[in-house]
Amino acid sequence: MYSHGISRVTRSKQDARLAYNQMSRWYDFIAGGSERKFMDLGIKQLHPQPGEHILEIGCGTGHGLISLAMAVSSSGYIFGLDISDGMLTQTRAHLSKKGLSYPVYLQLGDACHLPYSSNVFSAVFFSFTLELFDTPDIPLVLAECERILKADGRIGIVCLSKQGTLPVRIYERFHEIMPALVDCRPILVQPILIQAAFKIIATKSKNMWGLPVDIVTAKITKEPIGGKE
Numbered sequence: 001m002y003s004h005g006i007s008r009v010t011r012s013k014q015d016a017r018l019a020y021n022q023m024s025r026w027y028d029f030i031a032g033g034s035e036r037k038f039m040d041l042g043i044k045q046l047h048p049q050p051g052e053h054i055l056e057i058g059c060g061t062g063h064g065l066i067s068l069a070m071a072v073s074s075s076g077y078i079f080g081l082d083i084s085d086g087m088l089t090q091t092r093a094h095l096s097k098k099g100l101s102y103p104v105y106l107q108l109g110d111a112c113h114l115p116y117s118s119n120v121f122s123a124v125f126f127s128f129t130l131e132l133f134d135t136p137d138i139p140l141v142l143a144e145c146e147r148i149l150k151a152d153g154r155i156g157i158v159c160l161s162k163q164g165t166l167p168v169r170i171y172e173r174f175h176e177i178m179p180a181l182v183d184c185r186p187i188l189v190q191p192i193l194i195q196a197a198f199k200i201i202a203t204k205s206k207n208m209w210g211l212p213v214d215i216v217t218a219k220i221t222k223e224p225i226g227g228k229e
Contacts, residue, residue, distance in 0.1 A: 006162060007172050007185040009134035013110065016132070017083050019180055024086030027061055031128075036063060038158050038206060039127040042215045043067050045202050046156035051075040052122035055148070057111045057141075058082055058129025062091030062104075068125065069102040078104045079121075081111060112137055114144040121148050127158040131187045138187070142196040146220055153220045155198060161205070161212040162186035171211055186211070193218045 011019075023030060043064060048054055048071035056064050059080030069078045082088050088106050095104055109115050111133070124145045133141055145155055162168065163186070174182045190200055198218035206213045 006135055006187050007175055009132065009137075009183075009185070010179050011183075013083060015180070016183070017085075019183075020082075020084035021086035024061070024084060024090050027087070027090070028063075034208060035128050038208060038213050038215065039064050040067065041204060041206070042127055042156050042158035042217075043071070043125065045204065045215055045217050046123055046125055046154065047217075048072055048076075048123065053077045053079070053120060054123045054125060055079045055081065055114075055116070055121050056125045056127075057145075058126060058132065059091060059106070060087050060127075062094040064125065064127055065091065065104050066094065066098050066100065069100055069104050072102070074102050076102070078102070079116070080104065080106045081109050081114070082106075083108070083110060111144060112140045114148055116148045118147050119150050121153060122150060123154045123156065124149060125156045128160070128184055130157055130189065131159045131184045138192060139196060142193070142198070146196070146198075149220045151220065154201070154217060155193070155220070156215075156217045157189055157193070158213065158215050159189050160184050160186040160208075161214040162188050163212050165212070167210040168212065189214050189216050197221050 048068055050073040052072045054068050059065050059082050065078055065080045072078060080091060085108050088108060091106060107115055168186055175185045199221050200218050202217040204215040
């Protein structure tokens with residue numbers, strides 16, 4: 001696993017679930033607004049198309065799912081997975097208010113063990129979620145993504161980027177001291193994806209309150225069932 005000084009995640013998944021359940025009603029006020037513009041850029045770069053089947057891992061309060069559902073239209077399918085049932089409750093409320101007629105399917109679960117069949121999704125999307133997984137779990141998550149993606153599938157990731165800047169070092173220190181509050185930690189997403197056999201096809205670099213954010217889209221490199229065409 002490509003770690004190179006990436007901070008570890010010390011809290012358990014059960015503690016993470018409880019924390020997100022507790023903050024789910026207030027999440028959009030706490031972090032949703034600052035994260036959403038980067039999420040929107042990630043979805044735009046992923047370039048969802050009508051008729052596609054797309055999974056968002058860590059769908060949170062559902063704003064990304066709404067954008068994805070509008071992009072794939074009634075001929076596509078959108079799935080949202082989250083570890084927090086509180087977050088999924090907020091997602092259902094947002095979907096109901098939006099009055100979407102397009103299908104959006106929600107699932108409580110852990111991305112290390114995705115509850116979906118193999119080779120069924122056109123794309124998988126993460127927004128400030130992959131960096132919540134502990135370092136040994138990240139390759140497990142990406143292997144599961146590879147399993148469920150079609151042979152020409154792609155993955156879109158928006159995440160904090162590990163760089164040697166002072167704001168990043170200060171943020172990482174706060175992550176070490178207060179991991180429950182400062183839970184996302186910066187990662188090296190491009191080397192991680194390359195090591196997992198994904199091919200990088202598009203990248204953007206942005207800043208959020210002085211912290212670097214990577215927006216990366218990659219394609220799966222596995223051969224289609226039956227070998228090369």
